[in-house]
Amino acid sequence: MSTKRDYYEVLGVEKSANADDIKRAYRKAAMKYHPDRNPDNPEAEAKFKEAAEAFEVLSDAEKRQRYDQFGHEGLRGAGMHDFGHMNANDIFSMFEDIFGDMGLGGIFGGGGRRGGGNRPRRGYDLETEVEINLTDVIEGVNREVEFTRQDICEVCGGTGAKPGTTPEICSTCGGSGQVAVRQGFFQMVRPCPACNGQGQIIKEPCPACNGSTRSPKKRVIDVKIPAGIHDGQVIRVNGEGEPGTKGGPRGDLHVVVRMMPHELFRRNEDDLVLAMPISFTQAALGATVEVATLNGKHELTIPRGTQHGQTFTIAGQGTPNLRSKRRGDLIVQCFIEIPNRLTERQAELLTEFAETEDKNVMPHSRGFWDKIKDYIAGQ
Numbered sequence: 001m002s003t004k005r006d007y008y009e010v011l012g013v014e015k016s017a018n019a020d021d022i023k024r025a026y027r028k029a030a031m032k033y034h035p036d037r038n039p040d041n042p043e044a045e046a047k048f049k050e051a052a053e054a055f056e057v058l059s060d061a062e063k064r065q066r067y068d069q070f071g072h073e074g075l076r077g078a079g080m081h082d083f084g085h086m087n088a089n090d091i092f093s094m095f096e097d098i099f100g101d102m103g104l105g106g107i108f109g110g111g112g113r114r115g116g117g118n119r120p121r122r123g124y125d126l127e128t129e130v131e132i133n134l135t136d137v138i139e140g141v142n143r144e145v146e147f148t149r150q151d152i153c154e155v156c157g158g159t160g161a162k163p164g165t166t167p168e169i170c171s172t173c174g175g176s177g178q179v180a181v182r183q184g185f186f187q188m189v190r191p192c193p194a195c196n197g198q199g200q201i202i203k204e205p206c207p208a209c210n211g212s213t214r215s216p217k218k219r220v221i222d223v224k225i226p227a228g229i230h231d232g233q234v235i236r237v238n239g240e241g242e243p244g245t246k247g248g249p250r251g252d253l254h255v256v257v258r259m260m261p262h263e264l265f266r267r268n269e270d271d272l273v274l275a276m277p278i279s280f281t282q283a284a285l286g287a288t289v290e291v292a293t294l295n296g297k298h299e300l301t302i303p304r305g306t307q308h309g310q311t312f313t314i315a316g317q318g319t320p321n322l323r324s325k326r327r328g329d330l331i332v333q334c335f336i337e338i339p340n341r342l343t344e345r346q347a348e349l350l351t352e353f354a355e356t357e358d359k360n361v362m363p364h365s366r367g368f369w370d371k372i373k374d375y376i377a378g379q
Contacts, residue, residue, distance in 0.1 A: 004072050007054035015068070019059065026055035049083040056080070076129050120248035125241045127254045132225055134262045134272075137319045138294055140227035144220055145255055150242050151217040156206035158243075160213040165204045170195035214242075223255050228270070228322035231259035264292060270328030271318045277337045278302060293317045293330055300332060308336045 008015050011025040029051035031037070038044035057063045057075065066074040128147040152158040161167050169175040172194035179192045191197030205211030223235060234254050241251025265272045276291065286304035290297050291314065298314055311333045318328025342350070 005050065007057055007067065010050050010054040011058065013058075017058075022055065022058045026051055026059075053080070053083045056083075080127055120246045121244055122248045123242040123244040123251035125251040125254060127256060129256045129258050130223065130225070131258045131260055132229075133260045134265060134267065134319070135294060136225065137228060137259075140229075141225050143223050143225055145223045145253075146218065146220045147253065148216050148218050149240075150214040151219075152243050153206060153209035153213055153215045155208035155215075156213070158213045160202045160206055160209065160211040162204040162206050167200040167202045170199055170201050173199060175199040221253075225257060226322065227325065228320040229257050230267075230322070231257065233257050233322075265294070265330075267319065268331070270321050270326075271331055272328070273331045273333060275333050275335060277335050278306070280336050280338060283307070283334070283336045291330075291332055294319075298330075302334065306334055306336075308334070310334050 008017070011022060011029060013021050013025045017025070030048060033044045033048035033051065035041070035045045035048065057067050057080075063075060126147065126149055128145060130143050130145050132141060132143065153160070156163060159167060170177075170192060173179050173192035177192055177195065177197040177199035178189050181188050181190055192199070195201055202211045206213075209215045219240070221237065221240060223237060225235065229235075234256050237253040237255060239250045240253035243250050259267070265274055267273075272294070274291065276289075278287070278289070282289070282302055283306040284304065286306070287302045289300055289302060291300045292298075293314065295317065298317065300312060300314065302312075311331050314330040314332065316327050317330035320327045339346075
C-alpha cells in the first residue's frame, strides 16, 4: 500500500478542479515552499517536491485519468519524474511557463531549463518499480523493467522542426533564451517571451512531437537485483532517464524494489521468522519435526515442556546481508494448537491426566491462582 498523500490533498483542490485551478494551486505551493524562500528547511523542500509531483500528474490528462481510476499504483512505469532526487531549481524550471509571467526565473537560482540559454543541462531522472519474491533475495535475480520516458523525437531528431526545415535563431534574444527586464532600480533576467527561453523559433513544428522535440517511448531494460536487497531500496541505472538539453547527459532511472509477501516466512532485517503450530502433546512430550526453509527441509528438535510462543533458531537459514552476504537466521516461533474436538477416549485420557496434575510444578499457574485468591479475600 502506498504511503504517498493524495495528490488533490497535496495541492488543496477538489477532484473536480479544472486545469487552471490546478495550475494556480501548484504555483501557490511552489512559491510558498521553494527552498530559496525556506533555507535549511528540509520539510519545506519535501513539500515543494511533493507539490511538483502532484502537479505533474494532475496537469497531464492521461496520468490524471489513470490516477483517478487506480490511485498511485496506476502510475507505475508511466514515466514519472523522480522528484525526490532532483534539484529544486531543476524542478522549478520544468514548469517555468507557469512562473514566467511573474519574472521569477531570475529570482530562484538564475533560471531553469529554459532560462539557462545554451548551457548544457542534464536530463531528468525517472522512477519505476519492480516486484520480486523472497526466493529472489537469496541469490539475486535479473528482472526486465518496462517504463515510458520522454525521448528524443525520431521524426525530427530532436530539433522540433518539420523534417526538411530548421529552427531559426530568435531575433529578440539573439539565441540566448534570456532577456533583461528593468523594474525600478533592479534589473532581472527572465526567459525570452518570444521564444519561451529556447533561443530559437520553430515556424513549422514537427507533426510527430508538435515542436516539443520529445515524444513518449516505451523502453525495456534488464536490471540486476543484488542478493539481500530489502523492500523499498532503490537501484540506480545510470543514463536511462530522459535526455538532456543542449548536449547535456541523460538522467538516471531509479528502480524501487517491492517485495511480495511470502506465504510462510516474515522477514526481520536479515532473519526470517516462521510461525509454526505444534500440538499440546508435542509441546509437553517433545518431538522432532520437519521445518521448511528457503533451501529445503530442516529437522528441528522440540524439547519437552516447550511453551506457547517459544522460539528456536536455525543458524544461516535467513537472507543474505546486502553488503557482507552473510546470511541471517531462521527464527521458528511455536504456537500450541488446542484441538476443537476430542474423541471419547481422548477426553477420558485427558481427564485422568487432569486428576494427576500437580499444581506445584506449574509455578505460573500457581502464582496466578494465588493472586486471584488474595484479590477475592481482600474485597
